[in-house]
Amino acid sequence: MFTRIFNKEPSNNNSKLALFEGLLKEYGGRVYSLACRLTGNKDLASDLTQEAFLRVLENIERYDTSKPFENWVHVILRNLYFDWIKRYENLHAVSLNGHKEGNNRELGETLPLLEADPLGQAINREKQALVQKALKALPAEFRMPLLLCDTEDLSYEEIGRILNCPIGTVRSRIHRARKMLKEILAPSAGGVFS
Amino acid sequence: MNCNEAGNLLSAYLDGDLGRSETKDLQAHLGECLGCAKELEGLGQAKSLLQGEPSFAMPPNLRRSLIQEARQRLAFRPSGILPRFISRPALAVARTRKLAIAFSFAGVVLVFGLWLYKDRSGQEAVPLDLFLAEHTRSVSRVTLARRTVAAASPYYSLQAVINP
Numbered sequence: 001m002f003t004r005i006f007n008k009e010p011s012n013n014n015s016k017l018a019l020f021e022g023l024l025k026e027y028g029g030r031v032y033s034l035a036c037r038l039t040g041n042k043d044l045a046s047d048l049t050q051e052a053f054l055r056v057l058e059n060i061e062r063y064d065t066s067k068p069f070e071n072w073v074h075v076i077l078r079n080l081y082f083d084w085i086k087r088y089e090n091l092h093a094v095s096l097n098g099h100k101e102g103n104n105r106e107l108g109e110t111l112p113l114l115e116a117d118p119l120g121q122a123i124n125r126e127k128q129a130l131v132q133k134a135l136k137a138l139p140a141e142f143r144m145p146l147l148l149c150d151t152e153d154l155s156y157e158e159i160g161r162i163l164n165c166p167i168g169t170v171r172s173r174i175h176r177a178r179k180m181l182k183e184i185l186a187p188s189a190g191g192v193f194s
Numbered sequence: 195m196n197c198n199e200a201g202n203l204l205s206a207y208l209d210g211d212l213g214r215s216e217t218k219d220l221q222a223h224l225g226e227c228l229g230c231a232k233e234l235e236g237l238g239q240a241k242s243l244l245q246g247e248p249s250f251a252m253p254p255n256l257r258r259s260l261i262q263e264a265r266q267r268l269a270f271r272p273s274g275i276l277p278r279f280i281s282r283p284a285l286a287v288a289r290t291r292k293l294a295i296a297f298s299f300a301g302v303v304l305v306f307g308l309w310l311y312k313d314r315s316g317q318e319a320v321p322l323d324l325f326l327a328e329h330t331r332s333v334s335r336v337t338l339a340r341r342t343v344a345a346a347s348p349y350y351s352l353q354a355v356i357n358p
Contacts, residue, residue: 013268033249150244156211175205182240
């Protein structure tokens with residue numbers, strides 16, 4: 001759909017604005033969602049999403065229309081995310097192995113609800129909080145390929161292009177990340193793996 | 195295929211990223227090895243947990259502020275050939291107003307300065323012949339004065355005695 005719009009080569013600012021609004025509507029939620037899972041924090045996710053879309057806007061004329069928009073925005077998000085990790089490391093002198101517990105709004109407080117009944121809501125909320133905690137415990141370089149694979153449903157080849165690494169590396173990182181996730185969640189397996 | 199080799203392929207198998215021959219070998223191993231089959235099950239559960247995670251809705255205020263920002267930036271971006279820095283936030287509305295005020299002030303100062311200069315130079319203009327005449331007169335006065343002083347000095351008198 002958007003490739004078709006892009007092919008029209010937006011000539012004036014109104015069409016660029018319309019295109020930007022369309023992209024934001026179509027992909028904004030997904031980018032924000034991925035940013036939430038990557039950072040584990042809603043405020044940081046908002047900042048990353050905002051910066052990512054402003055970069056999209058800045059470079060909208062240079063966007064290669066033959067490639068899917070998701071891949072482009074994921075590359076932007078990857079750069080922003082790893083920049084943020086570097087800044088965070090410099091500021092707090094912590095390793096990449098999981099973020100320190102932030103003092104902003106953590107995801108556990110504001111997880112989305114799927115179930116209508118209160119018991120189902122409570123169980124889901126607890127399960128999501130556990131998964132989010134496990135994700136945060138993963139090293140950053142493992143977390144992103146795993147999320148791109150499992151939540152964004154991208155192929156290993158696409159992930160390799162986004163992360164700028166060979167497919168073999170993607171394969172091993174995803175495997176190790178999934179294994180770690182499984183091991184972290186194992187103690188609470190009764191509740192989570194059901 | 196041994197358990198170590200199989201273990202490294204399990205995630206790729208789950209994600210459908212294995213080639214035909216690797217898939218066949220792995221499936222054969224999984225049929226024989228309970229441990230690897232159990233490992234595969236655990237990895238599959240971890241994958242479905244992530245896949246089943248609900249997505250987060252973008253906050254409406256974030257969407258609104260992005261659209262507003264885009265409007266502002268695009269309003270100052272000439273579509274076409276002008277340099278890219280024009281579209282940068284440095285030329286957002288507030289800054290552009292400040293720049294406009296600064297340039298206007300500089301223009302006013304420049305015009306006033308030019309007016310003053312022109313006015314003064316018109317009043318003090320002296321014709322060339324008058325200037326030269328005045329200059330010649332002043333030079334001759336200085337020469338006469340020097341001769342007078344020299345004639346009155348004791349050194350000059352002594353020289354006159356030695357070399358009459």
